Every structure is written in C-alpha cells, then in structure tokens.
Amino acid sequence: DSGVTQTPKHLITATGQRVTLRCSPRSGDLSVYWYQQSLDQGLQFLIQYYNGEERAKGNILERFSAQQFPDLHSELNLSSLELGDSALYFCASSATEGSRTDTQYFGPGTRLTVL
Amino acid sequence: AQSVTQLGSHVSVSEGALVLLRCNYSSSVPPYLFWYVQYPNQGLQLLLKYTSAATLVKGINGFEAEFKKSETSFHLTKPSAHMSDAAEYFCAVSSASKIIFGSGTRLSIRP
Numbered sequence: 001d002s003g004v005t006q007t008p009k010h011l012i013t014a015t016g017q018r019v020t021l022r023c024s025p026r027s028g029d030l031s032v033y034w035y036q037q038s039l040d041q042g043l044q045f046l047i048q049y050y051n052g053e054e055r056a057k058g059n060i061l062e063r064f065s066a067q068q069f070p071d072l073h074s075e076l077n078l079s080s081l082e083l084g085d086s087a088l089y090f091c092a093s094s095a096t097e098g099s100r101t102d103t104q105y106f107g108p109g110t111r112l113t114v115l
Numbered sequence: 116a117q118s119v120t121q122l123g124s125h126v127s128v129s130e131g132a133l134v135l136l137r138c139n140y141s142s143s144v145p146p147y148l149f150w151y152v153q154y155p156n157q158g159l160q161l162l163l164k165y166t167s168a169a170t171l172v173k174g175i176n177g178f179e180a181e182f183k184k185s186e187t188s189f190h191l192t193k194p195s196a197h198m199s200d201a202a203e204y205f206c207a208v209s210s211a212s213k214i215i216f217g218s219g220t221r222l223s224i225r226p
Binding site: 002004033035042043044045048055056058090092097098099100101102103104105106107108109 | 147149151157158159160161164166205209210211212213214215216218219
C-alpha cells in the first residue's frame with residue numbers, strides 16, 4: 001500500500017459525459033501527479049500540482065482539467081468523453097515540488113470505460 | 116530530451132531461472148532511473164531507483180539493477196524467478212516534474 005488513495009476504482013460512462021476522478025496523496029506529500037495508461041499510448045504524464053498550484057503539464061487534452069484543493073487532495077475532470085478516453089488513470093504523489101530525485105508513489109488507479 | 120527503451124515486450128522464464136529485463140536510456144543530463152512493477156489489476160509499485168549514489172541498486176523482492184553509463188543501460192535482474200514475479204515491469208527516467216515510462220515488459224513465469 002503506497003498511501004495514495006484513488007476513487008472510484010471503476011467508472012463506466014457514456015460518450016459526451018463528464019466525470020471526476022479523485023486522489024488523496026500520501027500524508028505529508030505536497031505534489032500530485034496524474035498519469036493516463038492506455039493500450040495504444042502506454043503510460044503518459046498528464047499534469048502536476050504542487051501545494052495547490054499547477055506546476056507542470058504533459059499530454060493533457062483541453063477537455064481535461066485538474067485542481068488541487070487546500071487539503072491537498074486532487075481531482076481530475078474529464079469532459080465530453082470519447083471512446084478513446086477509456087484508460088486507467090493513475091495519481092501519484094511526492095514530497096516536494098518535483099525534483100528529479102523525488103520518488104513518486106502511485107495509487108491503485110481508476111479504470112474509466114467510455115461506452 | 117530523456118527517454119527509455121525496454122527491449123522485449125514479453126519475457127518468459129521458468130520458475131527458479133534468472134530474470135533479465137532490459138532497459139536502455141537516453142538522457143542529456145545524469146539520469147535518475149526507476150523500475151516499477153504493476154501486478155494484474157493493481158497500481159504501480161516502486162521496485163528500485165538509481166540516483167547516482169551506487170551503480171548496483173538493490174530493490175524489493177530480490178530484484179536489483181545495474182547502471183552502466185558506457186552502455187546507457189539499467190537492466191533489471193533477479194537470480195531466481197518465483198511465480199509471484201509474474202507482472203508488468205516498467206523502466207522509467209525522471210524528468211523535472213514527471214516520470215517518463217518505457218513501454219513495459221510483461222514477465223511470465225513457467226512452472
């Protein structure tokens with residue numbers, strides 16, 4: 001158990017809908033990262049938040065957005081969902097703002113299925 | 116730009132045999148390298164990491180990896196495979212704010 005929690009574990013929805021994925025980092029960690037794992041793209045970094053502020057952006061679509069709240073939990077919002085958005089979405093956390101030596105600890109993931 | 120390449124999308128070994136999973140990296144700066152494991156229907160678990168302190172890095176579950184700068188490699192090994200090692204293994208390199216993952220190697224263990 002990494003200490004990172006994600007809810008829900010599974011999510012099934014229809015095209016065009018909007019969903020919210022939730023992540024709670026390890027106690028004391030200030031950074032939260034979101035990754036997408038799909039069969040065709042592999043594991044890709046989406047976005048990072050540090051202490052409530054966006055710190056880095058990766059291959060995140062404009063239909064996706066995230067935020068980190070004062071209690072440090074984070075939410076990833078996915079809207080106008082398409083079939084291709086079906087994937088496993090991971091949250092990770094680390095202690096600092098994202099140095100290369102930081103270790104990121106991953107949650108169990110949320111499996112999103114878009115029908 | 117930094118990247119990692121995992122050689123072999125699927126590796127199959129007999130129980131008790133040596134496990135060798137290959138990873139080569141490309142980095143314009145001294146790399147920080149990781150191996151993660153993903154068991155079926157589970158999240159990613161850190162196996163070990165290299166941060167330039169020692170070239171031979173020992174991880175959990177009997178795994179270790181050796182950093183070889185001359186070969187730009189960071190191969191993962193385990194002397195004796197166990198059935199419970201069956202999983203997907205990811206080599207990764209750390210950039211400033213993100214981890215860049217390889218495409219993964221699925222390890223199967225034959226009884």
